Every structure is written in structure tokens, then in C-alpha cells.
Amino acid sequence: MKNVLAISGGVDSVVLLDMVAREEVTGLNLQDCVVAHFDHGIRAESGGDAEFVRHLAEKYGLEFFVKRANLGKNASEELARSKRYEFLRAVAAGGKIITAHHQDDLIETVLINLIRGTGWRGLAPFWSDDVLRPLLDKSKAEIVAYAIKNNLKWVEDQTNYQPKYLRNRVRDIVTRLTGQQRQRLVNLYKKQVKLRAEIEQILIDNNNYYHLANSEQLSTNQLAKLPENVALEILRKTTHEKLTMPQLKRLLKTLKTAKSGDLIQPGGGLRAGIYKGQITVSSLV
Secondary structure, eight states: OOEEEEOOSSHHHHHHHHHHHTTOSTTOOGGGEEEEEEEOSOSTTHHHHHHHHHHHHHHTTOOEEEEEOOOOTTOOHHHHHHHHHHHHHHHHTTSOEEOOOOHHHHHHHHHHHHHHTOOGGGGSOOOOTTEEOTTTTSOHHHHHHHHHHTTOOOOOOGGGGOTTSHHHHHHHHHTTOOHHHHHHHHHHHHHHHHHHHHHHHHHHHSHHHHHHHTOSEEEHHHHHHSOHHHHHHHHHHHTTTOSOHHHHHHHHHHHHTOOTTOEEEEETTEEEEEETTEEEEEEOO
């Protein structure tokens, strides 16, 4: 079983690949890795990025996997992310995915989740057992400095500068944070990760709730009988954590009065269908 290095061709992932090759990432051996690149098809020139990454994989002697999705220039960040991880998990086939997310990405995600009102879980993002993020303790500045010092080459994704994406607008805010403000947000993240792990364990220890949270189908009667906070946790798991807390609350309220045959679009690219009291959640795409 191989580890999958998710390489976009940007400076972050290029540095990740080089650090693994130089054995500067604890627990990762280059010979146990493959390179995977997902071409969203959002930019006309994205095919060139795929070729760049192909040559990188050859340089480091690694097997290369690529997929082009043709999502189009109007694709949402959420759809692009979902399709990317769908591809990476298919390549990993049960193995680990290694991404180049760094400290700035972490802070941006925490701020975005606060803006979107995702609740306490939004303060503990990047929660996936099959994804490793070894660069979370490094800032963007440190990563760029490493790339320059080691004469690395990378490609620039122009969508990273388009203000229509919320993350790009938040990124501008992050660049103006003081070191003390950055550290406070990182500390908040660490506290929430611990809290999140404890709550996850409580759900696992309670077999009834855990079964419901991991069931492909729920019933409206089951949800109606649960305490609201528990019902929201179960819906959060059932919707693959794609909904904000306000969206989850609206969905729960709607489900309690839904009739057989109703179709609900709660957001996050999802659809909830009700048939004879059973709830089935699926993707719109």
C-alpha cells in the first residue's frame, strides 16, 4: 500500500515533495509514495500544470496518477475540493493521502468557518483519519523561503488571486495578522481538536448514536426523538460535514415535518429525500 502525495504544482506541494525526498518529513519515505494530480479543468492552462507535475514525478522516480474533471470556470470551491478528494481516495485505495496544507491554510479555514457559522467544529478543521498534513506547523513565508533556498520551480494558479473566492479574500486578512494573533488562532485550533476528539469518542462509545451517525438511512421518527444537539451531530455525520450549523438546524427543522416524496436541498451540493419516513442523503452531482 502506497502513500499518495497530492501535488498541484504550486509552491506548497513542490516543497512537500522535496522535503519528503530529503527525508525531512518524519515517518514518510519517498519509496513508499506515489504522486497524484487532480486537474479541475477550471482554467484553460491547467493541462500545463499536469505536465509540470508529471515531470516532477519522473524527476523523483515516482509513479504518477492524473485525472482531469472539466468542472468549468464557474465551479465552486466545495465541488472542486470534493472531486479532488474523491480522486485521491480512489488512488490511495485505503492508504494515506499527504497534502501540503500549511499554517496559513489552517488559519484561513478557521476564519472562513467562523464567517460561515459552522459552530465549534469549524474551529477544528482538517479532520480526516486518512489525510496527513505534515506542514501545518510551517507558515507560507517559511515554505516560500525553503523553495527559494533550494532552487525549486513551481507553477502559479491564477485562481488563487481571484476575489470571487471567499478563501482568497480571507487570505488577504491573514497576511495582515500579527504573529501574536496567528498564534492565538493556532492555539484555539489545538484546543478545539482535542475537544472534537473527545466528542467523537463519546459518539463512538454510545453504540446507538454511532450506528445512526454511520447509517446510510435515517428515519424522521428517530431524529424527532433525539435531543436536538445529538440529532444535529448525527445529521452532520450523515451529510459528510458539508453543511454549516445554520444549514443543519434548518434541515433538522424541515425533516421533522417532511412528507414522503419530499426532496430537500440543504446546501453543500447535497439532496435529502424522504420516502415512507426514511431519509436518504445523496450528492447533487
